[in-house]
Amino acid sequence: MIAQETREVVAKLSSIMEDKQAKAEASLATTTMVAVSTDAVPVLNPNYLPLYQELIAQTQWTKANFIKLAAKYNLMPVAVTDVINAWADDALGDFLIEGEDPVIIHAELLSQAL
Amino acid sequence: MIIKRRERDAILQSLQAGLVPKIGLHLIQVGRKQEVNAVLGDIDRIADGGAAFRIIEGNYGSGKSFFLNLVKNLALQKNLLVLQADITMGRRVYSKGGEAQALFSELIRNLATKARPEGEGLIGLIESWIASIQVQVKSAGGSDEAVKTKILTSLSSLHSLTGGFDFSEVLGKYYEGFATANDGLKAAAVKWLRAEYGTKTEARQALGVRCILGDDLYENLKLIAAFSVLTGSAGILVNIDELVVLSHRLPNRMVRQANFEAILAIINDCLQGGASHLGFIFAGTVECVEDTRRGLFSYEALRSRLAGNSMAQGGLVDLSGPVIKLTTLTPEELFVLLQNIRLVHASGDPAKIAVPDEAIAQVLQKANEALGAETFKTPRKVIRSFIGLLNLLDQNPGVSWQQILAGEFIGGGADLPPSVEEEIAKSGPVNDDDLTAVTV
Numbered sequence: 001m002i003a004q005e006t007r008e009v010v011a012k013l014s015s016i017m018e019d020k021q022a023k024a025e026a027s028l029a030t031t032t033m034v035a036v037s038t039d040a041v042p043v044l045n046p047n048y049l050p051l052y053q054e055l056i057a058q059t060q061w062t063k064a065n066f067i068k069l070a071a072k073y074n075l076m077p078v079a080v081t082d083v084i085n086a087w088a089d090d091a092l093g094d095f096l097i098e099g100e101d102p103v104i105i106h107a108e109l110l111s112q113a114l
Numbered sequence: 115m116i117i118k119r120r121e122r123d124a125i126l127q128s129l130q131a132g133l134v135p136k137i138g139l140h141l142i143q144v145g146r147k148q149e150v151n152a153v154l155g156d157i158d159r160i161a162d163g164g165a166a167f168r169i170i171e172g173n174y175g176s177g178k179s180f181f182l183n184l185v186k187n188l189a190l191q192k193n194l195l196v197l198q199a200d201i202t203m204g205r206r207v208y209s210k211g212g213e214a215q216a217l218f219s220e221l222i223r224n225l226a227t228k229a230r231p232e233g234e235g236l237i238g239l240i241e242s243w244i245a246s247i248q249v250q251v252k253s254a255g256g257s258d259e260a261v262k263t264k265i266l267t268s269l270s271s272l273h274s275l276t277g278g279f280d281f282s283e284v285l286g287k288y289y290e291g292f293a294t295a296n297d298g299l300k301a302a303a304v305k306w307l308r309a310e311y312g313t314k315t316e317a318r319q320a321l322g323v324r325c326i327l328g329d330d331l332y333e334n335l336k337l338i339a340a341f342s343v344l345t346g347s348a349g350i351l352v353n354i355d356e357l358v359v360l361s362h363r364l365p366n367r368m369v370r371q372a373n374f375e376a377i378l379a380i381i382n383d384c385l386q387g388g389a390s391h392l393g394f395i396f397a398g399t400v401e402c403v404e405d406t407r408r409g410l411f412s413y414e415a416l417r418s419r420l421a422g423n424s425m426a427q428g429g430l431v432d433l434s435g436p437v438i439k440l441t442t443l444t445p446e447e448l449f450v451l452l453q454n455i456r457l458v459h460a461s462g463d464p465a466k467i468a469v470p471d472e473a474i475a476q477v478l479q480k481a482n483e484a485l486g487a488e489t490f491k492t493p494r495k496v497i498r499s500f501i502g503l504l505n506l507l508d509q510n511p512g513v514s515w516q517q518i519l520a521g522e523f524i525g526g527g528a529d530l531p532p533s534v535e536e537e538i539a540k541s542g543p544v545n546d547d548d549l550t551a552v553t554v
Contacts, residue, residue, distance in 0.1 A: 002446045003453075005145045010454070013140035013150065013184075017191055018116060047249045074252050076292060079245040082229035082238030089228060094118050 349391025357398030
């Protein structure tokens, strides 16, 4: 009986943790993630897209260069990490950016997502 | 089942260290269907603009901290921010000596967002919100000064809340520090937001503001809740653990009562519609709640708010009241928990599980022989040993689980330090210092 209840609870909780529709609605409600594609997979906030394209060209950034990159696009460095990671968690299944110095880009997530 | 790399690592590493994992708890949750549904209802109510208040009650080892962290993960997934902290002697709900400010400060330090589930999410939250304004203003040709002005006007709705005016000023200063590369100004703003200024004078000298955060814990949390909505979040959930410190560690009855009164004020405000996008979950032992001499029930008004449905007996459950009672894991539940851990260890692939159910049964049997009733009262030792078994099998392909279980399996490794609840359960409460002994 407890095994059955556990299966039900884990299934329900997992559906909340993995539910793309919920994620899409959540991202719609935020000011930092506004665009949602037709298949309900969250799309990165367009303000961060040009930076993102440049960011993923390397797998590692020094802290100084990461700050410079953010400044180049008129963005704030912690926001860059958090906005991209929040999106990546939904869209790619895990955080894309890790660490502060160096800043590691988990490029393998991008190839897995293709 | 999808198991993320960092969730798997966090679960296995934390449990082996005797700690409650901060992420991935939904993967190893056992039972508690009604309790989970009750808090999911609370989360929805907060997100819809309402308020919620819960007390999670249970003996030490019953999984209160685990449950708090599970709720935290669910809340983050539902677009809430979560502020979490333990009560300690230096961190209380109410005080006149800085302990309430210390609790607020700890809550803010541990502010978790989806991108920072383990805390330290405040700066990212602020920068993400400021960046959205910055892009909007600058793309229209605006200057840094125009961005700052827009920040201040965007926060005008907070001015009616305690500390709201200074809050908007400090966010303006944070941007000013960023725009002028003045790291000192940014650091001062962060220090204020984290309630780390001890005096108003110090805060005024650094930032020109009149108040400090944390002076009024509850009102300041309402401010953070209101700000969270402006950032696009659905509200905040405040998780406070180790409530037992208030009831059984504080030696002064008046101080305890003042803290209980502060909790009552929070309950009343949340239940009467005075708060919006805000929820609280406190966790404490059965004694901490129900002891009529030192616990929450020693304060009559609190007792009447928290007392459960008197007809909910003999296995009946009524979770419409604020208290959720967690019972200690049964042997069957512990068996299922180890099955779940086994699946996480196998990264969610049933074909890769390292040991059969028979091995789990033997683990529990050996634990019962070595630890007796403690096996189920505080199962962390068993869990640690079980993960140790899985790791050994992983790293020694030629060895079987039977060979490992044939040796001294349970109780190896360093003993974990006892939790506050364990200490209090063993040694009893601290004596009151305001009692007068009279000998006739």
